[in-house]
Amino acid sequence: MAAPKDRRGGGDTSGLAARRAALALISAVLEEGRLLSDALADPRGMVAALDGQGRARAQRLALTTLRNIGRADRMLGPHLRKRPPPAIHNILRLALAEVHAEGAAPHGAVDAAVSLAREGGGAAALAGLVNAVLRKTTAAPPEVWQKLPVPDLPKWLRRPLIAAYGKPAVEAIEAAHLAGAPLDLTVPGDGPVPEGERLPNGTLRLAAGTQVTALPGYAEGTWWVQDAAAAFPAMVLAPQPGERVADLCAAPGGKTMQLAAAGAQVTAVDVSEARLARLRENLSRTGLEAEILAADVLDWVPAAPFDAVLLDAPCSATGTIRRHPDLPFVKRPEDVGSLTRLQAQLIDRAIAMLRPGGRLVYCTCSLLPEEGEDQVTAALARHRGLRAVDADVPGLAPEWRSGPGWRLRPDYWAGQGGMDGFYIALLVRDGG
Template sequence: MAEIDGARAAALALVGDVTEHGRLMSEVLEQRTRALEAPDRARAQRLAIGTLRWMDRADRALGPFLRMKPWPEVHNILRLAIYEIHEGGTPPHAAVSAAVDLVRASERGAGQAGLVNGVLRNVQRADAWAALPVPRLPKWLRKPLLKTYGKAAVAGMEDAFAATPPLDLSVKEDAPGWAERLGGRVTPTGSVRLQPGAQVTALPGYDDGAWWVQDAAAALPARALNPQPGERILDLCAAPGGKTLQLAAAGADVTALDISETRMARVAQNLSRCGMAAEVVVADALSYAPDRPFDAVLLDAPCSATGTIRRHPDLPRAKAAQDFAPLIALQAALLDRAVTLTAPGGRIVYCTCSLLPEEGEAQVDAALSRHPGLTLDPGALTLDGIASDWIGPQGLRLRPDYWPEIGGMDGFFVAVFRVA
């Protein structure tokens, strides 16, 4: 039996964790790749992400040549090979040979080597890949997005999800200078955008803490908060810490709070790398009791993360609509807690990296009905690079189909409240 390529085997296991067991890649990545050297770890992750990103189109390509659905592991081997051949740059003969080796090593699929070889060669001969539609979202997500945004917008989102996203950086100062130095460009909202594929830790400025990785959309909530030097600001649910760094860079007196000790350790590391300070608190936001209220609170609430699918194509394959009801209830509770933690006259920024209105606009309407002294501050959302039609009655709605000519952005919702 041929020796199995470790990176491919790890990628196959990762895809199976997502499609068969409903696990997110972030939950299993370390476990599945710890035995690999760094280059193979990166390759396994790249193969798994690519396979999941193009899975819908791969299934369409395979459909005419499968009389019945194969075992899940065999199906994923076929998907992995199809991705490698058509999008991953692997020579077809090498991808087919590797797929046959994987299936021969499979417990249940060992007798399917001939099927895998024949199906993949039939797909190659059909040569229909380029004519197939862009991968579509699963029905559980596509249907509500169509209802909310319409066909053209969802088609644009699916185009964005099919592309490898660029790398965005928030810089302490001199965005144009850093864009020139790193070979990138400045987005309309002031982030530095680089082409995908860069090794982050090897880039100039990383060791010096001159910048941090943060999607351009994710950088806007802190800008909407408009932190001022010396203000006491609470970053509620702070990990992974990009917004904490923005607030600290503006000179605010920042308290960064999150329930995860592991994730907050990363926040502390990034603060240290960037030469900035904040009080780092590991606690449950719903029971956290400071000695006095804050001038402002930034609440980036736990959410479905459906706005980040271009970076995390595993999410719509691992999750389903019914998974998010507890998160929606938690968002409302956290918003109520943010009100009690904010001093009179202070402001609250509520945001989620979600495309679902239940986690954005509907939460705003519900909060306003629960708290008569709470009002919206739409003027705070008039930021550089923001189109006026992105701002609705409840807040700023960012979508992955925006900026298609420069690589899109994550989906986000941002609202700014004032507390009476």
């Protein structure tokens, strides 16, 4: 196959290099079962060879295509007698998502798709099929696409969510996943900030696709990117100036920065050196301070107990699907069992680090009750000297109470662009 001229993305006027890289990302997710974040960070990947603009375009195209695969496949169905090879199938899906979900001009998307199909060497004969199918399907009026059903979550995830929240709620969650996520900023103090909508908890919300590094206040470190739901756990912990607070499973540090900005003396612990490097960068940009420890929380024994602990435990991350549409294709039900065992062990370690009267916030960005409500209920049964307590936090609605804590869902604040799914509980150790 001839080396495509615009491989590096510089001068990628036709957008072919960005589309080619988007297809490589989609294939990494669908065919190799890799997380999009890993494929994006791969220095040998096609995206690494693009300039900033090309990279952003490739990432956006991959995200849009993954979010809309269900709709693209429904539209393609009547035009395909048999399933085409994955490379061709993904070219068709990408072009349809580009035209119908992003509003791209059909002729450009179809021409690019045909060129990409021709590049495939052995599959070159299929370029004619790509042309014929896309000419028809990209010409469909917008309302035909809009009326296609919202893509379902995979059955292993859908079933327990319907059992927990009911079918209408799961359909609303799926609609929120399809809509994607805006850009949320946590702004702890004064300084330059971009124009945006203030949410009830103080989060500043901007339109999706905004280039973060170009916004007022980025260089000054006035704010950081953090989903509105992810800002609640530190607010629930309500750290006081001078309190000793452990942030367990801390990287890349969104919650560490909230705790430090409130004046707490923070010890941030995470097992991943690579993720801690990002935490260090975040602290340095925002001018905030914390003690940073690379350690496994299961082994680490602090020198003295803490006034408060925040445990943001590793989980299925199913609450973040609107920002990470690759997750339903990559995550497996069997991953959840080992995560729930780890979460229970981490909770036990976190409780052992509290002084009498100390507070623990447990949270996960999961939609599954077994990583949220059930986990905290079981911890309360294991530890008699522990109680769940209420918190008075702006924006944290009383109707979100669920079991011993709060259940946050992507379909909440729907009119304002939704939020990630989270579970948060505030526990207090007796005594003190």
